[in-house]
Amino acid sequence: MASRRTFLQSSAAGLAGLAAAPLAAAALPPVPAAGKPVVISTWDAGVNANKGAWKILGAGGYALDAVEAGVMVTEAEQGCCVGLGGNPDRDGIVTLDACIMDEKFNCGGVAALERIKHPVSVARRVMERTPHVLLVGEGAQQFAVAQGFPLEPQRLSVDAEKAYKEWLKTSLYKPVVNIENTGNRPTGPVGGPQNHDTIAMLALDAQGRLSGSCTTSGMGFKMRGRVGDSPLIGSGLFVDPAVGAAAATGQGEDVVRMAGAHTVVELMRQGRSPQAACREAVERIAAIKGAKAKDIQVAFIAINTQGQTGSFALQKGFNFTVSTSATPVLRDSEFLLK
Numbered sequence: 001m002a003s004r005r006t007f008l009q010s011s012a013a014g015l016a017g018l019a020a021a022p023l024a025a026a027a028l029p030p031v032p033a034a035g036k037p038v039v040i041s042t043w044d045a046g047v048n049a050n051k052g053a054w055k056i057l058g059a060g061g062y063a064l065d066a067v068e069a070g071v072m073v074t075e076a077e078q079g080c081c082v083g084l085g086g087n088p089d090r091d092g093i094v095t096l097d098a099c100i101m102d103e104k105f106n107c108g109g110v111a112a113l114e115r116i117k118h119p120v121s122v123a124r125r126v127m128e129r130t131p132h133v134l135l136v137g138e139g140a141q142q143f144a145v146a147q148g149f150p151l152e153p154q155r156l157s158v159d160a161e162k163a164y165k166e167w168l169k170t171s172l173y174k175p176v177v178n179i180e181n182t183g184n185r186p187t188g189p190v191g192g193p194q195n196h197d198t199i200a201m202l203a204l205d206a207q208g209r210l211s212g213s214c215t216t217s218g219m220g221f222k223m224r225g226r227v228g229d230s231p232l233i234g235s236g237l238f239v240d241p242a243v244g245a246a247a248a249t250g251q252g253e254d255v256v257r258m259a260g261a262h263t264v265v266e267l268m269r270q271g272r273s274p275q276a277a278c279r280e281a282v283e284r285i286a287a288i289k290g291a292k293a294k295d296i297q298v299a300f301i302a303i304n305t306q307g308q309t310g311s312f313a314l315q316k317g318f319n320f321t322v323s324t325s326a327t328p329v330l331r332d333s334e335f336l337l338k
Ligand code: SD4
Pocket: 081, 180, 197, 198, 199, 216, 217, 218, 219, 227, 228, 229, 230, 248, 249, 250, 251, 252, 253
């Protein structure tokens, strides 16, 4: 918490000019050779997730299978912000949001899903086996069970229970910027296995097919029934096979209000690189939020049809993982507020 206070002080000072650092060439992510696959995902949970995705991509497999399998790794890791180990809502219940999209505008999502370990796989079933794109709450759970997903016990992980009890002392809803990487879990180190985040993943496979996925437990201690950007096609994730794909993490409300991922893809359609498109979308959020921008984090990742990737964040502290081989590369993102 001390570092967050220091950070907020320094970012408040930097907000006035909304100055951004020039893009350091060394920070640019690797680009795959023509016809080679690439996968990019949010935060350092992406290191393990990308390895899961690479088992499929590296063997010439389908991007859609890769983005599902990749984020399932994070869902199973039981960190703070993805899967059933996530922080609960203010009633003490973990509710999960996820979506998935392929290279043909097929898409599916689930929101406010309870007691299901792999919401991204339920999202894929919504896409493949229903006439709909989004199922929520009880209906999503009924569908998952009918599809053979086991109903897990209704209980908090040890860390989530501790975090919830701590939260109950004040019951104030104050999302912590970069909570995904701030060592917020009592039993886990910063960036360690207990600190997982919303994970969004974008992949281009060897056949040039693009897909994306996104999965989260959402903002901890949210109102019961709150849904963020992550399961919403066009906000948390968007894929356009002619242009590229984008995904978001951070304060979902502020991604939804400007249709974040879709905006990034449209900016790429107008000729921006993935990095420049992510940056412009973040600048738009900063302009909308004004002085309140310093209180939130939002970050985008993007990929284009040539396999170039990029990211940009509002605040310091966001990182992302790119793989053009079996060895993932973790990068600190460029950011706006200095
Ligand atoms: C949400 N965008 O529910 C998610 C939160 C997030 O890492 O990205 N956390 O608003």
